[in-house]
Structures are given as C-alpha cells and as structure tokens.
Amino acid sequence: MRELRSRLRDARRRAGDDSGMTLTELLVSMIVFSMSMALIMGAVTVVVGITKEAQGASDAVFATRQALATIDRQVRSGNVLFSPADEVAYISTCQDLGTNKGSCMRIFTQSNGDEKCVQWQMAPDGAGSGLYKLQMRSWETTWQTGGSVTGWGVVARGLTMSDAPFELDVGAGNIYGERLLKVHLVARNADTGRDVAIDASISGRNTSYGYTGSQCTPVPPV
Numbered sequence: 759m760r761e762l763r764s765r766l767r768d769a770r771r772r773a774g775d776d777s778g779m780t781l782t783e784l785l786v787s788m789i790v791f792s793m794s795m796a797l798i799m800g801a802v803t804v805v806v807g808i809t810k811e812a813q814g815a816s817d818a819v820f821a822t823r824q825a826l827a828t829i830d831r832q833v834r835s836g837n838v839l840f841s842p843a844d845e846v847a848y849i850s851t852c853q854d855l856g857t858n859k860g861s862c863m864r865i866f867t868q869s870n871g872d873e874k875c876v877q878w879q880m881a882p883d884g885a886g887s888g889l890y891k892l893q894m895r896s897w898e899t900t901w902q903t904g905g906s907v908t909g910w911g912v913v914a915r916g917l918t919m920s921d922a923p924f925e926l927d928v929g930a931g932n933i934y935g936e937r938l939l940k941v942h943l944v945a946r947n948a949d950t951g952r953d954v955a956i957d958a959s960i961s962g963r964n965t966s967y968g969y970t971g972s973q974c975t976p977v978p979p980v
Contacts, residue, residue: 819954821914822945825892826958828913831869832876833939836962838866838971842924851980853881860922863939866973874898875974880923883915889946890917897978907978918944918953927959937962 833839842863845852852862862879869876876896883891892914898905917923927938941958 819945819956822892822917822943822954822956825894825913826941826943826956828894829878829939829941830958830960832865832867833960833962835869836865836867837873838973839926839937839939839962840864840866840971840974841926842922843926849877849977851877851879851977853879855880855882855919860924861919863924863926864974864977866971873973875977877977878924879910880917880919883917888918889915890919891915892917892923892943899973901978902976910980914943914945916946918946920944 840863842860845862845864846854846859849862849864855861862877865876865878867874867876874896875898876894878892878894880890880892883889891912893910893912895908895910897907901907921942923942925940925942927940939960939962941956941960943956945954945956946952947954
C-alpha cells in the first residue's frame, strides 16, 4: 500500500513538472539545426550550378546544331560546292580572318526546290571578344537582272575557331571526289568558358552535270 502511494506521488510530481529545455540543450539544438541548413544550402548551390552549366551548354550548342542542319540540307541538295580554302582569294565578300582559311563557303543548291546561291561566313562576334558568329545570306542567279539578294543573317553566336570550320575533301580515292564537305564548329559556353565541338561530314550530289560553277559568280556586294 505504501509502495502504491509512493508511485502515485511520483506520477503526480512528474505530471506537474512544467520545466522547459535547459540553455545547453537549446544551444545544441541550434548548432545541429545550423549545420543541417548549411548542408542543405550547399547541396542546393551545387545543383543550381550544375543546372545552369547544363542550360548554358544547351543554349550554346542548340543554335550551332540548327545551323549545321541547314548546311546539311543545302549541301545534300547542292549542285556545286565551292572550295572554302579558296574563297578568301577569289571572293571579296569573304572576310580574311588571317591564316585560317576555310572561314567561308558557297553552295549552289536546290534546297526547298529553289535554285539559289548560299554563302556562309564566320565573322568576329564583337570587338576584342575573341569569339565569332556564323552568318548566312543567299541570292538568286538572276540577281543582276532583278533577282533577290538577302542580307547577312546571324545563325549562331559565341563560336571559337582554331581550325578551319569548312573544308572540302579533295583526297585521292574519295568516292565522292570533291563532294564531301567537312564541317567543324565549336560553340563556347559563356558561363563556364568550356568549348563544345560539333563535327560532320556531308556529301553533296555525286555529279555537277550541266553546271559549270559560274552560277554563283559574280557575288553580290555586301
């Protein structure tokens, strides 16, 4: 009986105990919470950085791939491909970017069912930036007698150029003769400074029968 009464008193005492956390317990809780928040924020920062880098790379590459798709369509429908290595010497509208030949090219194509001449050109993308932009224009063979000529349109920006972006393969034994165009475009991620190379080898028509190569000359002035 005495033991039962003692237990009841202890139970009532515990039930009536309204004491809170001690200062030490509070400080420990705050430290643990702060460490947890620091770890969470660090993880969030890493995820945001990776996402931003991936998005920047995607934006830099997307326009370049779109340009390559257009070139692919024009070359595969092309009747005459002009050697990019010779354009600076023969065409005044091809900008001389130093010793790096192959920075511009011409194609006489029937892309989309329309016979026209297309000119692609790498040009500096801002003074002193060290980057280039890829631009394109086209004209009808009758441009001197009323045919249309388009202005330069920028297709992709933020490109680098260490090697020739355009090269016509003239190697011996090539089954396409002088009909294989090698394209080497390098897009730079503006946020990270990393380069992404996009390469392709595109074969044009196997014959230029009926075409002399004079369809795209003279070239309209800029």
